[in-house]
Amino acid sequence: MALMASVLLPALALFSVSASATVAGSTNALRQTDGPTGDFHCGRNMCVNATLSGNVVNYSLTHIGGVDPGWLGIGFGTSMTYTPMVVMWPNSDGSVTLSQRITSTYSMPHTDSRPPRTAVLSSGSRVAGGTGEFAFSIPWDHNTKTDLIYAFAAKNINHLTTSAPDSAMQPHMETGYAHLDLSKPIVVADEVVSPKPSLSAPKSSPTKSSSASTLTSAALPLSASQRFAFVHAIFCTVGFLVFLPAGALVARWARTFTPAWYTAHWIAQFAAAGPAILIGVVLGVEAVNKSRSVVHLNDAHKKWGAALVALYALQCALGAFIHWIKPKNSTGRPLQNYLHAVVGIVLVGLGFYQVGSGLTTEWPQMTGREEFIPGAEIAWYIWAMLLPILYFAGLSLLPKQLKQERGVVPGPQVTTEKPLPSGEYSSLLAESADVEGEDYQD
Known part of the structure; x- marks a missing residue:
């Protein structure tokens, strides 16, 4: 017993010191990061950019590809059901509507009168001819690792969405998943970035490869x-x-x-x-x-x-x-x-x-x-x-x-x-x- 204690106690102490150092190092890494941090993910028809600034996360949903958008949206979770969503769509006058939604079934989400976090439409969100930037800010939930679902619906002339936040929505044509690391340092380009970024040139360029922030549905944890x-x-x-x-x-x-x-x-x-x-x-x-x-x-x-x-x-x-x-x-x-x-x-x-x-x-x-x-x-x-x-x-x-x-x-x-x-x-x-x-x- 004495021999076992003489071996286990130093090992346990070493593990404690190493764990403390690791946690401290991780914390310091976050604290020592100057400037904005964030991550991005691009699908076939839209990109999601997230920038953490203080206690606020600024999201930008950008339409890419040749299909005119009907609406774009993201959800903070890994499944469509019971996931708080933010959906945005362009209006004929160039304005953008923001609608926070939720659903308990696999059907059209309804407006969420009491969302856990309130999203605010960014002042720069305006579109012309269906293209542009759909941006909003939302309070940070203090998780640097964020799982998202996203969806894109094409413009349908037979199913036009009004500017009211509770308007009916046409079905999406693309859905996907993303895992964003909001602790990544990002470099903001000096020049003005095109409102339709390519997969290799998002608004915020992470210092790591974009593949690190891409997560397929198969890689997300199952409930x-x-x-x-x-x-x-x-x-x-x-x-x-x-x-x-x-x-x-x-x-x-x-x-x-x-x-x-x-x-x-x-x-x-x-x-x-x-x-x-x-x-x-x-x-x-x-x-x-x-x-x-x-x-x-x-x-x-x-x-x-x-x-x-x-x-x-x-x-x-x-x-x-x-x-x-x-x-x-x-x-x-x-x-x-x-x-x-x-x-x-x-x-x-x-x-x-x-x-x-x-x-x-x-x-x-x-x-x-x-x-x-x-x-x-x-x-x-x-x-x-x-x-x-x-x-x-x-x-x-x-x-x-x-x-x-x-x-x-x-x-x-x-x-x-x-x-x-x-x-x-x-x-x-x-x-x-x-x-x-x-x-x-x-």
Whole structure:
């Protein structure tokens, strides 16, 4: 113990000194910075410049590109919902309207009568022909690291916004994210800067590369609700697009070669897919519970998801019924076998639709982010085209399967010179037949 204390105490003291020095150094670095500090970010159609001066941050939203602006706006946060926003737009008389807004859903933000910080329109904010500088100042929240969302809407002659701060707004055509470091020293150019700066020449030029201040949506931290939604998507994708198709392919390709196909089929369809889907559903429900803006079953994705889970439960029950309960007086393949096959194909098809809508619609709407995982949509398209080819190619084995069922050729487990007893036929997805006390799985 004494030896341990003799080692740990000096190390702890050294850590304390180092930490104190680091904090002091960081504080001094901020205090020793003379002149304005700030950062900027540029998207395709607009740039955001932020300059910290005392306890006030001056923001300048500048239109770039060839599209006339309808409005420009930023929000102080990482998601559209419950994020205080400042939206600005040009008027026909050359003036600029500033409107502070907020929303609890992914719809047009409404005016915020009690914003946490009041933005003030800068006197120099005037435009000519839709181009110019949209500037405002806002009290500093004493955070040098600022996460922003921004949006740009093109001018729409069929949806003109009036000068009133509560005017209706047309939908945006560009959205993005930025992470600004307001502690960066900046150099203010001596010459007058063009009101339409290029990506390499913003109004305030940081001493570091602009890439240091650019943050893609994928790099922003996920909220608790978004983390649950992310993992929900992973589990449901694995359940509906990996395990269920794998079970179908095993049944289609292996049934004429080995009696073990049925065991592999039900393990993939039930033992593996079931827990994955169940966990995914629970995580999806919890993602909604943790969100302040999303409610249960409020859109097509959530409603189809509930229907899909119900259909999966029905398919499992139907498969168990076919396996355990055999019709006594059937003269052909039982109807429930065909139904099981059709429901299985529909289930996988709807699974593809559901995962696709989650990637392209639900994830962006719920999180305000763009791509779920790089390449996820491409992988979805490839698998959606490849799986039907693999499955229907397996139908080439159907003649052999039918001969085995009639006893013309040996099956994988039993050989019989007479047709199997009535009702003992396999569906395209899964079932078994009892032949002379043996579990015949074709």
